[in-house]
Amino acid sequence: MKKLYTLLSLVSISAVAQPTFSTYPTVVNGSVSAGKTIDYTGTDPATVSGSNKTWDYSSLIFNTTENTTTAYTNMSASTHSSSFPTANLFITDESGSETFMNVTSTIQTDLGIYFSDLEATQTFSDPLVHTLPFAYNDTQSDNYVGSLTVDGFTTNITGSYTTTYDGYGTLITPLGSFTNIARWKSVQDETQITDYGIATYVYRFVTTSYSWNYPNDANSVFVIDNNKNYNNGVFDSESETTLAHLNTRIVTGVSNTSRALSALVYPQPAKNAVNMSAPELLGACNATIYSIGGESVLTLEGEAGADHVLNINISSLQKGMYVLEVNNNDQLFRSKLIVN
Numbered sequence: 001m002k003k004l005y006t007l008l009s010l011v012s013i014s015a016v017a018q019p020t021f022s023t024y025p026t027v028v029n030g031s032v033s034a035g036k037t038i039d040y041t042g043t044d045p046a047t048v049s050g051s052n053k054t055w056d057y058s059s060l061i062f063n064t065t066e067n068t069t070t071a072y073t074n075m076s077a078s079t080h081s082s083s084f085p086t087a088n089l090f091i092t093d094e095s096g097s098e099t100f101m102n103v104t105s106t107i108q109t110d111l112g113i114y115f116s117d118l119e120a121t122q123t124f125s126d127p128l129v130h131t132l133p134f135a136y137n138d139t140q141s142d143n144y145v146g147s148l149t150v151d152g153f154t155t156n157i158t159g160s161y162t163t164t165y166d167g168y169g170t171l172i173t174p175l176g177s178f179t180n181i182a183r184w185k186s187v188q189d190e191t192q193i194t195d196y197g198i199a200t201y202v203y204r205f206v207t208t209s210y211s212w213n214y215p216n217d218a219n220s221v222f223v224i225d226n227n228k229n230y231n232n233g234v235f236d237s238e239s240e241t242t243l244a245h246l247n248t249r250i251v252t253g254v255s256n257t258s259r260a261l262s263a264l265v266y267p268q269p270a271k272n273a274v275n276m277s278a279p280e281l282l283g284a285c286n287a288t289i290y291s292i293g294g295e296s297v298l299t300l301e302g303e304a305g306a307d308h309v310l311n312i313n314i315s316s317l318q319k320g321m322y323v324l325e326v327n328n329n330d331q332l333f334r335s336k337l338i339v340n
Contacts, residue, residue, distance in 0.1 A: 018051070018168055019182050021134040021215045023105045027089060028264045028278060029073040033219045033247070036062040040244035045210040045224050049183065051136070053169035055212070057222065060174055062246050069093050071218065080114040083121050087111050106132045112146065122148040128161055136182070139164040148192075159190035171212045171222060173246060178221055184211050204230040221247050263333040265324060269340035272315045274324070276335065281308045281328055289314070289337065290323040297322070304328060314339060 038060065048055055071091050075081040078090055084100040086109075092098045096116035102109045108130040112123040124146035131140065141162035148155045167183035186209045194201045206228045211220040223245040229236045263278040276287075281304040289298040298317060304310040310326060317339045324337040 018136045019180060019215050020136075021132050021165075021182070021213075023132060024103050024108060025218045026280075027071045027073055027103075027218055029071075029077075031071050031218075031264055032068050033071070034066050034068045035219075035245050035247045036064045036066055037243050037245045038062055038064055040224055040242045042244075046185070049167040049185070051168060053167050053183075054172065055169070055183070056172040057244070058172045058174055060244060060246070062174060062244075062248075066248055067094060078114075080121060083114070083123065084111045110144070115148075118148075118150050120148055120150045122146055122157070128159075130161075130163075134163075134165055136165050136168060153194055153196055155192045155194040157190060157192050159188060161186065161188045163187075173222055175246070175248070178212065178214075181212050181214060181221065184213060185209070186211065202232050204233075206230075219247050220245075263326070263335050265335040265337060268336075269338040270314060271340050272313070274312050274314055274337060276304075276310045276312065276324065276326055276333060277308055278333055279308055280331055281310060281326070281333065282306075283329060285310050285326050285328045287312055287324065287326045289317065290325070291320070 040060075042057070042060070045055070069091050071089060072078065073089055075087060075090070078092075078098055078100075080098055081087060081090065081100070084090075086102045087100040089103050090098045090100045098114045098116075100111045100113070102111060110124065110128040110130075112121060112127075114121045124144055126143065126145040128144040129142050134140065139162065141160060143158070143160045146157040148157065163184055163186040165182060166185045168181065169179075169183075171178040171181050171183075186207075188207045188209075189204070190206075191202065191204045194203075208226045209223055211223040213220050224242065225245070226242045227240065229239045263276050263281065265274060265276050267274070283304060285302045285304055287298075287300050287302060287310070288296055291297050298314070300312065302310050302312060310328075312324070314337075319339055322337040322339065324335050326333040
């Protein structure tokens with residue numbers, strides 16, 4: 001089994017201390033998230049929590065392959081969505097596994113997972129629920145109950161998930177510094193019991209995660225996970241892992257704001273021209289493109305038509321990574337932009 005997705009731990013961005021998470025972000029159908037993962041052997045992140053802290057992970061080297069996940073709000077994009085009739089969002093990884101949710105502005109309900117490798121579906125009779133608002137020093141906890149049947153054997157699942165907003169300050173990564181960022185500590189404790197007839201097998205895992213997040217974005221900037229496994233009550237020390245995950249589609253230097261909405265920018269990488277698409281995008285637009293250091297390198301005006309697509313001429317830009325911001329009808333849209 002695998003760890004449940006949490007939409008705000010899987011981030012627009014607040015420019016004030018103690019950022020508060022008030023609403024879940026709007027997810028654009030087909031939006032892609034990407035990151036890299038390495039083994040982590042550094043300082044225990046539990047040692048630094050509280051207000052106005054600095055977490056420095058700039059020395060980490062992420063030379064691994066980038067992994068991606070894709071979020072869909074169109075349920076017909078999955079052949080397994082019929083198992084989750086109340087779902088309005090699912091996230092699929094590169095293996096083809098799919099995590100289904102129902103997300104409103106303030107409530108996220110985790111409905112279940114389709115595991116591509118097992119060709120089996122895990123459902124919850126008592127699902128895991130996350131709620132907002134969520135502010136500094138807040139803690140929320142919920143229990144869940146579910147089951148999974150593979151090769152005729154049913155695994156009964158019970159678990160708990162507790163999250164504490166235990167710090168905020170500055171995060172330094174190999175991609176740069178992120179100021180006024182929130183740090184969450186989450187603990188998922190799950191037990192799986194399978195009766196094979198001749199024997200009953202009990203497996204338990206405990207995952208302690210530290211994630212650095214901005215409000216109104218669906219992806220954490222940085223995460224450290226510690227995973228402990230127990231087989232029939234015995235801790236399996238050889239299987240313990242601590243991993244660091246870096247979001248490779250977050251860039252720094254741009255004035256942060258919790259007003260920023262999600263948008264689909266394509267193609268990526270782009271050359272000469274790029275499109276921004278979002279359901280809310282319509283009419284006159286002002287676009288600004290920033291370098292990763294925060295310098296404005298291109299400003300222009302454009303028009304998003306009835307198809308809610310804005311075409312932007314980037315022929316003057318050199319190869320590299322940028323941040324694209326578009327103001328439209330008192331709304332702000334932001335995305336990373338790669339120019340090839």
